[in-house]
Amino acid sequence: MVSSALSDAVAGAFRVLFLGRNFVRLLEGLLVTIRIAAVSVALSLVSGVFFGMLMTVKNKPLHVMCKIYLEFMRIMPQLVLLFLAYFGLTRTFGFHISGETSVLLVFTLWGTAEMGDLVRGALESIPQHQYESGRALGLTERQIFFFIVIPQTVRRLVPLSMNLITRMIKTTSLAVFVGVVEVVKVGQQIIEASRLTVPTASIAIYAVIFFMYFLVCWPLSMAAGYIEKRQKAQEA
Amino acid sequence: MLDLAFIRKVIPLYVHAAGLTISIGVTGILLAFAVGIICALVRYKKIPVLNQIVSFYIELSRNTPLLIQLFFLYFALPKIGIRMSSEQCGIIGLTFLGGSYMAETLRSSLETVSPVQIESGECIGLRRNQIIRYVVLPQACTVAVPGLCANIMFMIKETSVFSAVALADLMYVAKDLIGLYYKTDEALLLLVVSYFILLLPVTLLSAWAERRFRYGQFGTV
Numbered sequence: 001m002v003s004s005a006l007s008d009a010v011a012g013a014f015r016v017l018f019l020g021r022n023f024v025r026l027l028e029g030l031l032v033t034i035r036i037a038a039v040s041v042a043l044s045l046v047s048g049v050f051f052g053m054l055m056t057v058k059n060k061p062l063h064v065m066c067k068i069y070l071e072f073m074r075i076m077p078q079l080v081l082l083f084l085a086y087f088g089l090t091r092t093f094g095f096h097i098s099g100e101t102s103v104l105l106v107f108t109l110w111g112t113a114e115m116g117d118l119v120r121g122a123l124e125s126i127p128q129h130q131y132e133s134g135r136a137l138g139l140t141e142r143q144i145f146f147f148i149v150i151p152q153t154v155r156r157l158v159p160l161s162m163n164l165i166t167r168m169i170k171t172t173s174l175a176v177f178v179g180v181v182e183v184v185k186v187g188q189q190i191i192e193a194s195r196l197t198v199p200t201a202s203i204a205i206y207a208v209i210f211f212m213y214f215l216v217c218w219p220l221s222m223a224a225g226y227i228e229k230r231q232k233a234q235e236a
Numbered sequence: 237m238l239d240l241a242f243i244r245k246v247i248p249l250y251v252h253a254a255g256l257t258i259s260i261g262v263t264g265i266l267l268a269f270a271v272g273i274i275c276a277l278v279r280y281k282k283i284p285v286l287n288q289i290v291s292f293y294i295e296l297s298r299n300t301p302l303l304i305q306l307f308f309l310y311f312a313l314p315k316i317g318i319r320m321s322s323e324q325c326g327i328i329g330l331t332f333l334g335g336s337y338m339a340e341t342l343r344s345s346l347e348t349v350s351p352v353q354i355e356s357g358e359c360i361g362l363r364r365n366q367i368i369r370y371v372v373l374p375q376a377c378t379v380a381v382p383g384l385c386a387n388i389m390f391m392i393k394e395t396s397v398f399s400a401v402a403l404a405d406l407m408y409v410a411k412d413l414i415g416l417y418y419k420t421d422e423a424l425l426l427l428v429v430s431y432f433i434l435l436l437p438v439t440l441l442s443a444w445a446e447r448r449f450r451y452g453q454f455g456t457v
Contacts, residue, residue, distance in 0.1 A: 006316055013315065074389075075435045076428065077396035079407060084424055091420040166299065173301035174397065184303070191311075200315040206308040210300050217299035 013200035017208065022190050026205075029186030030212050036100065036182065037169045040107035044168075045161065047108070048115020055120040066116075073113035078171050081106045086178040099178040107168060114164055122156040123149070155231065162224035166217040173213070183209055243422050246413060250430050253409045257434065260323060260403070261392045264330030268391065271331060272338025279339065280346045290339070297336040303397045305329045310401040322403040326395070334391045341383035345376045378449040385442030392435060406430050 017023045055066045073081070085102035089095060097105070126149055134144035176184040187205040194201045275290045297305075309325040320328070349372050357367040399408035406427055413423035 009316055071439065075393075075439060076431055077393040079396040080427055080431055083407070083410065083427065087414055087420050088424045170299070170301040173303045176303075177400070184307075202307075203312040203315050206304060206312045210304050210308060213300045213304060214296060218295060221295075221299055 009200050010203060012198060013202075013204040016190065016194050016198040016201040016204050019194065019198070022194075025186050025190065026183060026208060026212070029181065029183035030216075032180070032182040033169075033172050033175070034216065036103055036107070036175060036180070037165075037172045040104050040111055040172075041165050041168055043104075043108040044111025044115050047112045049119050051112050051116030052119020052123060055116060056123050070113045070117055073110050078106065078110055079174050079177060081110060082174055082178055099175065099180040102178055103172070103175045103180055107171065111164070111168055114167075115161060118157060118160045118164065119153070122153045122160070125156060126152055159224040159228040159231070162220050162227070166220045166224075169217055169220075170213065183212060238425065239419060239422055242417070242419055243426065246409075246422070246426065249409050249413075250406065250426050253404055253406045254430050254434060256403065257392075257395050257398075257405045260326045260330065260398070260405075261395050263327050264334060264395075265388055265391055267327065267331040268334030268338050268387075271335030272342050275335060275339035276342035276346060279343045294336040294339055297332050298340070302329055302333045302394050303400060305332055306397065306401050322398070322401050325401050326398045326403050330391060330394065333394065334387065337387045337390065338384070341380055341387055342376075345380035345383065346372065348379050349375045381449045382442070382446045385438070385445060389435065389438055389442065392438065396431075 017026075051066070054062065055070075057063075076084075082102060085097070085106045086099060089097060089102070130148055130152070131144055134148050139147070172182065173184055175182050176188075179185075181189075187209050191201045191205050275294065278286045278290045279294075306325055306329045309320060309329055310322065313320065353371050353375070354367055357371045362370065395405060396407050398405045399411065402408075410423045410427040414420050417423075
């Protein structure tokens with residue numbers, strides 16, 4: 001008796017997906033999420049490489065500055081950074097940026113820090129004898145960097161940065177806090193709009209959003225795991 | 237200029253909210269650790285059926301945002317008659333998310349102990365639980381420490397989305413003060429300071445633990 005009422009409620013809830021353009025709207029929201037993630041990932045991958053190289057430069061003041069930046073970005077929850085950009089910048093410096101711009105700004109700054117640290121780790125993991133062997137072969141410093149350091153660094157970076165990308169995609173769900181109309185917000189709008197017609201809509205909507213995120217992130221983390229495993233097997 | 241009188245007035249609010257963040261965070265971390273140990277053992281020992289279920293759970297929880305997990309717990313489950321308070325949702329959500337991270341860290345550090353070590357233990361006549369006690373655990377623990385610390389940091393940071401399910405945590409207080417008094421600068425400054433006070437000790441402690449435990453490692457580093 002109870003279970004039939006339950007399955008009725010759930011089945012009724014999923015009806016909301018086929019009303020009007022609801023499902024298409026959710027997909028459009030997902031596209032906004034993916035767009036935000038893609039732009040900030042692309043920007044932070046590029047600037048992260050430079051930041052990582054900057055951190056390996058042996059210069060005390062520069063090192064301290066990089067470290068402070070990295071630790072600040074690491075310690076502050078992304079939501080706090082988002083609030084600082086969205087509410088803080090407007091009040092303190094007087095220029096208003098839209099929700100989406102602040103999300104892109106924050107994710108790029110945060111992604112740069114995280115990516116930079118990965119790049120630093122990968123660069124430092126190249127053993128000294130690789131450089132020395134290069135010199136012994138008579139390669140110039142530039143050749144050593146391009147033909148010895150970069151290929152090995154990139155190899156190490158691929159699985160790590162793929163994991164970072166999934167983290168960034170998941171974090172885009174926070175954009176809803178600063179009023180960006182992405183998949184979560186669209187979902188909330190649909191739930192509000194069908195409050196009277198389909199009161200149980202939230203089950204279906206949140207389940208669908210949950211699996212949308214899963215379907216976007218899961219292949220990435222599977223691929224990262226696969227690549228990592230294959231590289232380990234090759235090294236052994 | 238910052239309104240110092242206002243800051244003095246609202247500090248107790250932040251202290252109270254930080255207390256809530258800590259209590260839910262600590263409960264969530266401990267539960268997640270327990271879940272992590274169980275799941276890691278299931279995957280390490282490759283127990284049939286359970287292994288598949290645990291793998292499914294780990295993939296599901298690692299590839300979805302905590303915010304959506306919380307929304308589902310707080311807004312969707314009541315529709316099918318499962319009603320929970322914000323605190324319960326927060327703790328369950330954090331455990332669901334953190335459990336998989338803990339499990340993966342523990343499992344991968346258990347797997348770094350090479351089979352040679354276990355076979356050597358068998359050769360010198362150690363019993364099963366002696367091998368675990370004296371050979372596997374000491375080595376696996378030192379490897380696990382940095383990852384576990386990173387997980388703890390991550391989980392405390394993730395608590396910042398709890399305000400979305402009406403938990404009066406630090407973000408909630410800050411948002412409230414911005415909305416009520418329009419004191420954006422003061423509210424945000426206090427927010428940043430509170431998270432620093434919460435998380436800086438964790439960072440320092442984990443850096444120390446990592447250095448300290450590295451002595452215990454054999455052969456590597």
